[in-house]
Amino acid sequence: MLDTDVLIIGAGLAGMSCAHHLQKENPALRCLVLEKSRSVGGLAGSFTQDGFTFDYTGHLLHLHDPYGKDFILRLLRGNHIRHERSAWIYSQNTYTRYPFQANTFGLPRRVIDDCVVGFLKTLNKRPPAQNAGAANFKDWSLQTFGEGISRHFMFPYNQKLWRAPLERLTTEWLGRFVPKPKVEEVLYGALTDQKKFFGYNASFLYPRRGGAQALPDALAARTSGIRLGAPVTRIDFRQKIVEAGGLGQIRYNRLVNTMPLVHLIDAVAGVPPGVRAARRKLLYNTVYCFNIGFNRPRMSDKHWIYFPEKRFPFYRAGFCSNFSENAAPEGTSSLYIEISRSPGARLDFNKTEAQILKGLRECGLTRRSDQIVTKKWTPIPCAYVVYDRDRTPSVQKIFAFLGENRVESIGRYGAWKYSFMEEAIMDGKRCAERLLGRKAAIPERPDAPLAALK
Ligand SMILES: Cc1cc2nc3c(=O)[nH]c(=O)nc-3n(C[C@H](O)[C@H](O)[C@H](O)COP(=O)(O)OP(=O)(O)OC[C@H]3O[C@@H](n4cnc5c(N)ncnc54)[C@H](O)[C@@H]3O)c2cc1C
Structure with a gap:
């Protein structure tokens, strides 16, 4: 049976950051990162089709934390562009900032x-x-x-x-x-027409080459022990054994989870009924992303647009080719269109695609002569954690159970929260510090459920 000191579920930014910081501080520690898919990065990844690079939807870097900023910039090694945000709303047949x-x-x-x-x-x-x-x-x-x-x-x-x-x-x-x-x-x-910038994301960075994937790829290059195509299917907290596709059983000393909290609880053997009941109360939405490439350059000068009105099936559209010219072949433009549904709700892709194209024409983004040169639907089954009244007490109940078993659960979905890439990296760093017995240098966000572990 395989044996490791720290077993990390998921090679997204949180999981890889945890492994990286553990290895940096203690190179002798045996760390294994199990990733179910064939590539690293999780939601911060990208895919390429017909020369277009799309993210799982546009992933822009908003850097706030001094350590996080320095760490990410060092990983990107100059492979980034800085943009002043051009974000708009389309309603009442009008674009407003x-x-x-x-x-x-x-x-x-x-x-x-x-x-x-x-x-x-x-x-x-x-x-x-x-x-x-x-x-x-x-x-x-x-x-x-x-x-x-x-x-x-x-x-x-x-x-x-x-x-x-x-x-x-x-x-x-x-x-x-x-x-x-x-x-x-x-x-x-x-x-x-007020041009003042408001909010947390007035400017952002984006990789010049490689899409969002450039960041997790750079982190993976500095992290060892990542096993791709290894989905964790069952976990026994009492025996401290994980079962993973292709690898069989693995014994661990400490476990760090970054997969969605609901899936973690589903995989654990012998979960107490109260914890199972709390898990059932956790809600999330599913985002369907329609990625399109058109045969016309510079279709818009905007980065992204919000669509509040019901007549549009999508809530947001963004222009990947405006984040980096390398995201689309010369003479073309690329967009991502985001649609949200309750988990399990059916989406008629053909019908919705027709509605999207009609909507894009109505708001003046496309012309009749525009031709689609590539397209792909990418569903994000667990996209946004829903903060309803049950979310926080349920998360606290689950974290008390994880705490009793000395299990860490971090990242956007492991900690079941609304957060972003830099924070996933910081979550991994803080978790490494806790595992190494050091107090995290930077305090947790007040709503972070990890407080339950202390
Ligand atoms: C629509 C959308 C847009 C976003 N836009 C932005 C943005 O513009 N800027 C920004 O900073 N952030 C953005 N985010 C947030 C950002 O994606 C996340 O904060 C960050 O990528 C989370 O990283 P993570 O490692 O916590 O989780 P994940 O990326 O989900 O990583 C978890 C990993 O676990 C793996 N996994 C799951 N189950 C198993 C299993 N059973 N066994 C093994 N591995 C498993 C997954 O494959 C995945 O690789 C966006 C999120 C969404 C949904």
Whole structure:
């Protein structure tokens, strides 16, 4: 039987970062990273078809943490481009700048009135508690942005994305993801085309060559012990044995998981009924991505566009060929179109493709003469963790059980949270520090469920 000190499930950014930092600090430690697919990177990977490179949907680097930034830049070794974000919203047959709440200029007069008057009415009221687990998203949006902004953007867009009743969503995930403008910014953005940048992702980096995959590939080159095509199918916490396709049984001393928490619990033998019940309460959505290449260069000058209206089946569209000219062959453009569904809901690909193409023409992105030169659907079965009222207590219950068994579960899906690539890398580093008996140098985010382990 194979035997290892640390067994890591998943060679995405979190799993590889954990292995890399363990190996850097203690080269004698035996580390095994088991990855079910034939390539590294997980969701931060890319694929190439007919000369086009697509991510699992556009993966842009937003760097905030000094260590994370330095680490990622050293991995990329100059293979990156820096962009000022060009993000837009298409509604009421009009393009407005992101974020909607600060940029209503150009919309029909009655929509601007709704948004501005609604926002002004919120000012006399007590500000809503920020990120309080008890508040629900619907009330928070009404209290924070008012009736108009909620009705014209926040409600329809978030309904389309989360596929869950908005009054059941909490506000824990909002933090840096939904910027709140000041009153003068809302007014100014209603009167003029305000070019000010708001929010956590005002600029971003993207690999010049190789798509998002360039980052995990660079990390894999500095990490040993990765076994591809090795899906973990069963785990016995008591015996400390994992079963993996192609490798059989493997004995471990410490286990680190990065696969979705729900799948981890499904694979574990002898899970207590209370933990199983908590697992059943964890919700997520599935994102279907339609990747298209067209035979026309520079179809748009934008990076991505949000589509809140029901008449469009997609909630967002992005231009990969605007992230890097190497993402598409010369003389072409490439897009990704994102559609969200509840897990298990059927999507009629042919019908949806026709609706997408009609939608792209209606909003002026494509012309009748444009021809598709490549296309591919890529489903992301577990894409966004849904922060409803059951999410946090259920995650805490599951993490108490993992803690009793000295099992770490990290990354976007292992920790069951809304996060991004840099954070996955930092999660792996902090986990390595815990395993090595060192306290993490950088504190966890307050909502990180790993607190349950301490
Ligand atoms: C639609 C979408 C868009 C996004 N856009 C951005 C963006 O623009 N910028 C950004 O920074 N972040 C973005 N993210 C988030 C980013 O993808 C994640 O934060 C990050 O890639 C998570 O890394 P991870 O290692 O935690 O998880 P994953 O990438 O999911 O890695 C987990 C790994 O485990 C493997 N695995 C699963 N089950 C098993 C098993 N049974 N046995 C063995 N291996 C298994 C998987 O194959 C995978 O490789 C986006 C996410 C989504 C869904």
